[in-house]
Amino acid sequence: MIINHPILGPRDSAEFTYIGDAALIDRPDWQAEDALAQFVDYGYLRDNPAGKHKELWFHEQGDRSFLVVTRDTTTHEISGVELARDVARKRGRRK
Amino acid sequence: MRYSGLRVIKEALTGHKGWKPAWREVAPKRAYDYVIIGGGGHGLATAYYLARNYGAKNIAVLEKGWVGGGNVGRNTTIIRSNYLLDGNEPFYEHSLKLWEGLEQDLNYNAMISQRGILNLVHSDAQRDAFTRRGNAMILNGADADLMTTEAIQTRYPFLNVNNARFPIKGGLAQHRGGTVRHDAVAWGYARAADSLGVDIIQNCEVTGFRIEAGKCLGVETNQGYIRANKVASCVAGSSSRLMSKADMRLPIESHVLQAFVSEGLKPILPGVITFGAGHFYCSQSDKGGLVFGGDLDGYNSYAQRGNLPVVEDVCEGAMAIFPMLGRVRLLRMWGGIMDMSMDGSPIIDRTHVESLYFNGGWCYGGFKATPASGWCYAHLLATDTPHEYAKEYRFDRFEKGRMIDEKGVGNNPQLH
Ligand SMILES: Cc1cc2nc3c(=O)[nH]c(=O)nc-3n(C[C@H](O)[C@H](O)[C@H](O)COP(=O)(O)OP(=O)(O)OC[C@H]3O[C@@H](n4cnc5c(N)ncnc54)[C@H](O)[C@@H]3O)c2cc1C
Numbered sequence: 001m002i003i004n005h006p007i008l009g010p011r012d013s014a015e016f017t018y019i020g021d022a023a024l025i026d027r028p029d030w031q032a033e034d035a036l037a038q039f040v041d042y043g044y045l046r047d048n049p050a051g052k053h054k055e056l057w058f059h060e061q062g063d064r065s066f067l068v069v070t071r072d073t074t075t076h077e078i079s080g081v082e083l084a085r086d087v088a089r090k091r092g093r094r095k
Numbered sequence: 096m097r098y099s100g101l102r103v104i105k106e107a108l109t110g111h112k113g114w115k116p117a118w119r120e121v122a123p124k125r126a127y128d129y130v131i132i133g134g135g136g137h138g139l140a141t142a143y144y145l146a147r148n149y150g151a152k153n154i155a156v157l158e159k160g161w162v163g164g165g166n167v168g169r170n171t172t173i174i175r176s177n178y179l180l181d182g183n184e185p186f187y188e189h190s191l192k193l194w195e196g197l198e199q200d201l202n203y204n205a206m207i208s209q210r211g212i213l214n215l216v217h218s219d220a221q222r223d224a225f226t227r228r229g230n231a232m233i234l235n236g237a238d239a240d241l242m243t244t245e246a247i248q249t250r251y252p253f254l255n256v257n258n259a260r261f262p263i264k265g266g267l268a269q270h271r272g273g274t275v276r277h278d279a280v281a282w283g284y285a286r287a288a289d290s291l292g293v294d295i296i297q298n299c300e301v302t303g304f305r306i307e308a309g310k311c312l313g314v315e316t317n318q319g320y321i322r323a324n325k326v327a328s329c330v331a332g333s334s335s336r337l338m339s340k341a342d343m344r345l346p347i348e349s350h351v352l353q354a355f356v357s358e359g360l361k362p363i364l365p366g367v368i369t370f371g372a373g374h375f376y377c378s379q380s381d382k383g384g385l386v387f388g389g390d391l392d393g394y395n396s397y398a399q400r401g402n403l404p405v406v407e408d409v410c411e412g413a414m415a416i417f418p419m420l421g422r423v424r425l426l427r428m429w430g431g432i433m434d435m436s437m438d439g440s441p442i443i444d445r446t447h448v449e450s451l452y453f454n455g456g457w458c459y460g461g462f463k464a465t466p467a468s469g470w471c472y473a474h475l476l477a478t479d480t481p482h483e484y485a486k487e488y489r490f491d492r493f494e495k496g497r498m499i500d501e502k503g504v505g506n507n508p509q510l511h
Contacts, residue, residue: 018394020507020508036494040493041344044346044437046348047339048344048345049336049339050349050397055394055395073396074397076396
């Protein structure tokens with residue numbers, strides 16, 4: 001599988017470590033009323049779809065950036081790659 | 096029809112005209128007491144033990160493809176009970192005991208062969224860990240044998256014990272472990288369940304649940320609606336897909352695991368061997384092919400085929416301990432979709448929907464679990480209480496912090 005890194009161009013997926021569902025970017029608020037339930041959900045439950053899946057890949061053997069890759073889990077076709085930082089910023093996060 | 100040596104001789108003399116299909120082909124009835132979704136090893140075993148142990152009648156197994164087309168026919172056929180943790184070991188030891196009597200029980204030749212399994216040790220720390228595991232096994236009534244390098248070399252002279260980086264410093268053996276013909280397990284359970292009146296319905300895909308006021312009333316399928324008093328999901332790698340129809344999100348990711356078979360060789364490998372420093376394990380089938388595998392590909396997948404980096408990694412593992420295999424050619428390779436759970440252990444439990452039950456999260460160890468999984472799931476379905484051996488396999492263990500994490504790697508499904 002080739003992942004088209006937004007900065008470095010096409011890279012072999014073997015350079016990356018797979019982290020999991022990109023929903024992991026949205027860490028719950030630890031001060032929320034239902035923080036426990038939210039963290040159980042965040043830590044352990046997954047959508048695990050057959051089809052398009054947004055997921056985090058860590059460029060461990062490269063520039064060590066985190067990417068959000070949109071990949072079809074039935075064909076391995078990759079239809080989008082973004083820097084996780086950009087995705088988080090678009091959602092209003094500062095870091 | 097009972098199978099026996101006499102029967103084979105009789106059929107041989109009469110032109111093999113007396114054999115009958117091993118199970119009936121039936122159309123689904125409109126209602127059942129129990130509907131089991133998934134005709135893999137676990138679903139069929141559940142149906143069989145429900146009928147045999149609890150006298151249940153009126154059971155259907157719904158299979159979207161054909162019996163044996165899922166992981167039960169794709170695995171590398173290893174059975175063992177060499178687990179460490181209390182939540183696991185009694186369950187897997189019960190399973191191994193059931194394997195030991197399975198062929199007589201089912202009247203079916205599953206080619207169960209207790210040729211032994213050996214986990215190699217490459218460092219002092221690993222020996223300590225395996226000693227502890229061996230003691231845990233013995234405490235739970237299983238067998239375990241810590242072998243020295245010399246003993247290993249006598250039994251397996253072809254192993255490279257002096258690898259510069261990963262010398263072999265001993266191993267943990269379970270001599271009662273071994274291999275089974277996997278398809279025969281599916282067929283044997285299907286035939287035995289059928290003979291107790293279970294309807295096995297192939298090409299019947301469950302597409303949804305009918306749930307009213309928090310109670311499951313039946314299942315929608317491509318062959319129409321089927322009413323059921325109790326509905327039991329048992330679909331391994333498809334668990335998240337199916338349970339999403341009941342608005343459930345599971346502590347599971349689906350990953351592909353590959354397996355490989357070499358060209359046929361003369362008998363060279365008496366038993367199962369696992370490499371302790373990389374991920375590689377191997378046995379030899381009765382046909383002579385070496386059957387081996389290694390790591391998951393490492394990312395969510397529903398494609399029943401894998402990618403090449405893992406092929407290379409597995410073959411490197413093979414060369415590290417069996418340098419004699421350098422010129423052996425691969426014959427076939429394939430993949431299966433694993434229901435990898437968040438702590439590497441399974442779930443056999445009720446769900447938040449009344450009358451809807453769940454069995455899954457087997458990771459790559461579910462084949463050896465087949466008899467005990469069916470046994471305990473049948474108990475849960477019939478009595479509504481968890482079986483003694485499966486009482487830790489609950490959904491709420493993640494929330495309560497009672498994970499059963501053999502490897503201690505945390506909520507990272509691809510590492511279990
Ligand atoms: C390459 C590989 C090697 C393995 N090696 C080992 C090993 O050495 N030892 C070991 O213990 N385990 C091993 N395993 C794991 C083991 O095979 C599985 O954990 C186990 O088979 C899963 O249970 P099952 O047999 O019920 O699954 P399956 O046979 O997959 O049964 C599930 C069935 O559900 C059906 N289904 C899915 N969705 C629906 C639906 N909506 N409606 C109706 N039916 C549906 C599927 O078609 C399938 O037939 C291995 C697995 C793989 C892939």
